[in-house]
Structures are given as structure tokens and as C-alpha cells.
Amino acid sequence: MMWKRTIGGGAVLLLVGMAAWASFFIAPTERTMGLIQRIFYFHAASAWAGMTAFSVCFVGNLLYVWRRLQKWDSLAVSSAEVGLAFITVVLITGPIWAHPVWGIWWTWDARLTSTFVLWLLYLSYLLLRTLIEEPDRRALLSALFGIFAFLDVPLVFGAIRWWRTQHPAPVIMGGPGSGLEPTMRMVFFFSVFAMHALMALLIVERYQLEKLRTEFDVVRREAEAL
Amino acid sequence: MKNLNSVFAAYMIGWAVFFVFYLSVAKRTSALREEVERLKNSLKPGK
Numbered sequence: 001m002m003w004k005r006t007i008g009g010g011a012v013l014l015l016v017g018m019a020a021w022a023s024f025f026i027a028p029t030e031r032t033m034g035l036i037q038r039i040f041y042f043h044a045a046s047a048w049a050g051m052t053a054f055s056v057c058f059v060g061n062l063l064y065v066w067r068r069l070q071k072w073d074s075l076a077v078s079s080a081e082v083g084l085a086f087i088t089v090v091l092i093t094g095p096i097w098a099h100p101v102w103g104i105w106w107t108w109d110a111r112l113t114s115t116f117v118l119w120l121l122y123l124s125y126l127l128l129r130t131l132i133e134e135p136d137r138r139a140l141l142s143a144l145f146g147i148f149a150f151l152d153v154p155l156v157f158g159a160i161r162w163w164r165t166q167h168p169a170p171v172i173m174g175g176p177g178s179g180l181e182p183t184m185r186m187v188f189f190f191s192v193f194a195m196h197a198l199m200a201l202l203i204v205e206r207y208q209l210e211k212l213r214t215e216f217d218v219v220r221r222e223a224e225a226l
Numbered sequence: 227m228k229n230l231n232s233v234f235a236a237y238m239i240g241w242a243v244f245f246v247f248y249l250s251v252a253k254r255t256s257a258l259r260e261e262v263e264r265l266k267n268s269l270k271p272g273k
């Protein structure tokens with residue numbers, strides 16, 4: 001089991017290293033923004049992986065409400081924490097990209113605000129869990145809150161499609177007139193793949209912790225009963 | 227090479243976030259594993 005995880009971790013490290021290398025040395029320099037546009041491959045790929053992690057959390061929450069099995073709660077909390085890490089990266093790399101291009105670090109436009117609200121919602125989801133002692137009640141209430149929090153994900157996706165914003169228009173699934181130069185597109189999708197591999201690895205690691213926590217609760221109850 | 231520092235900073239800070247997160251998960255797992263072992267040992271007959 002340990003060697004499988006080591007090989008998995010090594011493969012993911014190799015993938016993300018290759019993605020970083022490709023975004024610096026294979027992707028062409030963008031004409032208007034220049035070098036700073038290379039943040040796009042890290043920023044947008046992290047955003048996609050974060051949204052996928054929140055989607056996994058949503059599925060886990062729905063399945064917990066339906067089946068009331070501990071494993072779905074464990075999956076939901078693991079992916080929520082991983083998703084939060086990815087969106088933290090998005091909220092840090094975004095302003096670093098924005099400052100030389102827009103002349104400002106931040107603005108309260110629809111995409112940026114909805115992403116920040118998403119970050120706050122999942123932070124609240126994790127904080128809520130620390131406030132409830134009883135495991136079944138904690139799992140149910142946080143699952144219901146998690147389902148509500150996920151409503152912001154389509155809003156983040158649609159913000160640059162439905163409203164005119166400071167954030168650039170989408171280059172993927174953006175309709176007529178949008179798109180990426182073929183090499184940029186290839187590097188971007190490779191980065192998305194690498195970030196998803198990293199996301200999966202982190203969810204698996206975090207899930208092991210949650211399984212151990214469940215075991216700890218069982219052993220603790222046994223000890224208290226004696 | 228305009229903005230090279232910003233690009234470098236974005237990647238470095240991003241990787242640092244993932245690395246710190248991974249370390250935090252590994253540290254919590256290790257601490258909890260020790261705690262589970264300690265509790266299991268205390269439950270063994272004769273302890």
C-alpha cells in the first residue's frame with residue numbers, strides 16, 4: 001500500500017513539474033500581456049481542479065443525506081478541504097496576474113466576488129464541522145450546508161458569461177470568438193490534467209485521515225464505555 | 227523579461243500552499259495514528 005502511494009505521489013509530482021515546464025517553455029508568449037499571461041496555466045487549471053473537488057464534495061453530501069453512510073461524509077469533507085486549498089491558490093495567483101495587467105490587485109466584479117464568496121462558504125463549511133460534537137448530527141448539518149454552498153459553483157462559472165466583468169471573457173466554452181491558440185490550448189489542458197491528478201492525490205491522502213478519525217471515535221467510545 | 231518576478235512568485239506561492247496543505251494532512255494523520263495506537267494499547271487486557 002505504502003509503495004503504491006509513493007509511486008502515485010512521484011507520478012503526480014512529475015506531471016505537475018512537466019506542466020510547469022510546458023507553461024514556461026512550450027506555450028508561446030501571449031502578444032498583449034507578455035510573460036505574465038503564463039500564470040494562466042497555473043491559475044485557471046487550479047480553478048478547474050478546485051471546482052471539480054467541490055463537485056465531488058457536493059456528490060458526497062447528496063449521497064450522505066440519502067444513504068447516511070459515514071464514508072460519504074468523509075469523502076465530502078476531504079474534497080471540501082482540498083477544493084479550498086485550490087481556490088486559495090486561485091485567489092492568490094489571480095491578483096498577482098491582475099496587478100501588472102489591470103493596474104489593480106482586486107476589484108469587486110462578478111467573477112472575483114463570487115469566487116471569494118465560494119472560498120468563504122467552504123471555509124464556513126469546515127468551521128461548522130468543528131462546532132458540532134455529535135458525529136451523525138455534524139455529518140447531516142454540514143452535508144445540508146455543503147449542498148447550499150455548491151449553489152455558488154455554477155454562479156462562478158457563469159459570472160464571466162452572463163455579466164460584463166473586469167475579469168477576461170472565457171477562452172474555453174466561451175462561445176463564438178473565444179478560444180486559444182492550439183499550443184496554448186494543449187499546454188492548458190495538460191495543466192488541467194496535472195492539477196486534477198494532484199487534486200485526486202490530495203483527496204486520497206485527506207480521506208485516509210478521515211478514516212483514521214472514524215476509527216479513533218470508535219476506539220474512544222470503547223474506552224469511555226469501560 | 228518583464229514581470230518574470232511576478233510569474234515566479236505566483237508559481238512559488240501556489241506550490242507553497244499545496245505543500246503546506248500536504249504537510250498539514252501528513253502531520254495530522256501521524257498524530258492521530260499515534261493516538262489511536264495509544265488508546266488501543268490502553269484497552270488491551272491487563273493494562
